[in-house]
Amino acid sequence: MMEKLFTRLFFGLVALFLATPLVVIAGVSINEKQSLTFPPEGFSLGWYAQIFTDEGWRSALFTSVLIALGAASLAVLIALPIGYALWRKTTVFGRIVQLLGVSPFVLPPVITALGALSFWATIGSYGAWYTVVISHAVFFTSLPLVTISLGFSTIDREVTEAASTMGADNRQILTTIVLPMIAPYIISGFAFAFVLSLNEYIVAYMTVGFTQVTVPIKIFNALRYGYTPTMASISVLFVAVAVVVFGLVARFGDLPRLLGAWSDGGQK
Amino acid sequence: MSAPARTNASGQAALAFPAVMLAAFFVVPFGLMIAVSFFSREQGGFYTPVLTTANYQRFLSWFFADILLFSVGLSALVSAVCLTIGAPFTYLLSRLPRRSQVPWLVAMMAVLSLSEVIIGFAWSTLLSRTAGLSNLFVAIGLMDGPEAWSPSFTAVLCGMVYQAFPYSILVLYPAFSRLDPSLSEAARTLGASPVRAFFNVIVPSLRNALVATFIIVFVFALGAYLLPQLLGRPQHWTLSVLITDQAVYQSNMPFAAAMAVFLVASSLILVLLSTMFGGRREAK
């Protein structure tokens, strides 16, 4: 009994710690006046409308979403062949490419950002829209790589052999068995990379900071040069997007499994 | 040629595209950054390819030694706090039925994915005079008037723990969820209390995973580039903040690159150390 109470209390405190900052900005975002006050004075959803009516915020959101869609797609295109090749046969070269795919995410983000800045500046593409898409894709490749590798590991070799005894050639096995079976893992990897790219600041700033404005860049500028409640409402929107996306991943996939739990661990 | 051999060949050909992409847009930029760290600064531009070690010499001063020491100390503190709360939390979480774990995992993923900008903004608001927590304390009579708690060292620490905590949970999660539940049950049947079972049985059996996690979270915290700037005073700036500052605001790419190389080197050594402790598996 004591034990249960303790667990509840502990979980409650952690939840409080995680939720409080978000509750405060949610509160700020429904302020009626353009002032940073909490508890909110009055109630208005105007600052949410502002995200879409204000030219600056709308285009920042649009830019961010486009970049994230492009980067997440490219990240999946980079990760998928690595997972496939390693599933087929583990080679030293395959391992090296895998390591390169994972490294950018483990290193401090400033490193990737600075590397990208040096590179794009040197080849003269500094500020071009595609630079951030490519750099984000490389930065976040490790996410689809982890989920897709996990997906491949769920395909028992006998399953593809069975398909071949039934008359399927390699291409048919790939399209009718392998891809459908790892599709949920590709989608989760895409979702992870999408949400992280949406939120990423430093790489975006060092590649296209002077030509494009993404939502994190715009929030940062607002933070430095003048408060507006729209930054609160769009932050809440971003939290909501993350919760919805990961919630969907959990709804249609096995989130504990994706995050590294054994498949059969206490499944009820 | 036999059928199995042919399929192997086509599997390896798939590596071409990712290998080219990662080489061109990760390895080359990374190498270039190292090269730039040995080049001279050019006013108004990025760099001129004239070899120099001045960037590294400048780095070897007390000012930067101080910053390095502060960065390392702060990151170690953040990692320690995350682990102290995170290890028992992850343990209890992994004992829940899967269905109940999911909302927590979704929450962790969501917070982890939040932009440092948003986390910084949220915490600076939470600790501000006009919209912060102190207003709440005033309202319930604990304080006389609202106070600004940010910028301060505590604010930096809170923000960074907030950012790193979900990360530490997700790094610990595989090890804890794969732990044999009968382990603590065995300890319990031998008469140990839950708390004692946790410290005498669980912690030692996951010692390697815990050490590895400490280092991984430490490196993660070392990478925070905005929170010390948004929530702290200049004396709370870390190496990552300084690199960003030099690269973007001082336009001194070579010096920023030199510091970045140093940061990578120290991170890599630590990551290598963590893999030596081995408790880490491939997933995450």
Place this chain on the structure above:
Amino acid sequence: MSTLDLVAVTKRYGDIVAVDDATLSVPPGSFVCLLGPSGCGKTTLLRIIAGLESASSGEVKFEGERIDATPVHRRDFGMVFQSLALFPHLSVRENIAYPLKIRGRGKAEREKRVAELLDLVRLPGVADRPITQLSGGQRQRVAIARALSVSPKLFLLDEPLSALDAKLREAMQVELRQLQERLGITTIVVTHDQREAMTMADAIVVMEGGRILQMDRPIDVYRKPASPFVADFLGQTNCLVAKPGKGGAEIAGGTIPGLQLGAGRREAEISVRPEDVVIRPAGDAPIPATVEFVRDMGSAVEIYLSTEAGRMIAQRASGHDALAVGDEVSLSIAPDAVVVFSEGVAR
């Protein structure tokens, strides 16, 4: 003409020889079991026949023509895997229709065939269920139906029943055999379970260490094993060393009157099945023994006996006088029940 012929098939993995010079011919419509302990090369041999592995040397012929170079997906064989290898992302119907779909058959034909097959394996009404919602026995039937859906030229099964519990396994053995007889399809099954092989097969191929030791009708493999290993692997046996003696053969501490070991042999290894060891009162028969343990299994009783030649096992129907541990008895063995191995005595 036989359906399948293997000629001197050998498979090496580096220094390891998984299949060693296997020569075999399978008559049309027959049911053959590859039987042996794990690691004996039986699964590798089946995979070579299927085309999933290629032999290092030797020939694989189907209806007289070499098929070594034909890739798996062009062989038109049906195979059931040990893990069953059902496609988890497809329904029962889609699993069974998969081979038809790959061959571009129309929807109407596929539907008709799925219904027929589900009938055949006695699984009506589950067509639209996902694979994950089936029981072990149901999955088994789906895997069999799927492998049969294009009427394969050869039906291969790799330990197909190993995941089932004992009772269901026995029932499935009978069902599988009846199914095969009805379809008249040439079938090769890999198994390590001798009861399973005895139940289903027209012919049993006993393998050990990559080599084929014997291929015969089940009763012949049982009654006339080619080597002590085969005798021991199929059911229980008493392996003894015998020497020529007056009026028969001698074993340690006893005789088997009338047993001829063959001209000029000074000793030979022999095998006697437990049911051929007859227990008599002490002194009535030529081999004295003491009862060590009695294992009453209801339908039959096994008696473990200690003799000078070592432990022997006798089996008899229940209903005889009860024997107790420590009883002194004597044993007799009829010479025509003894198998005399031609190879020398292994020491």
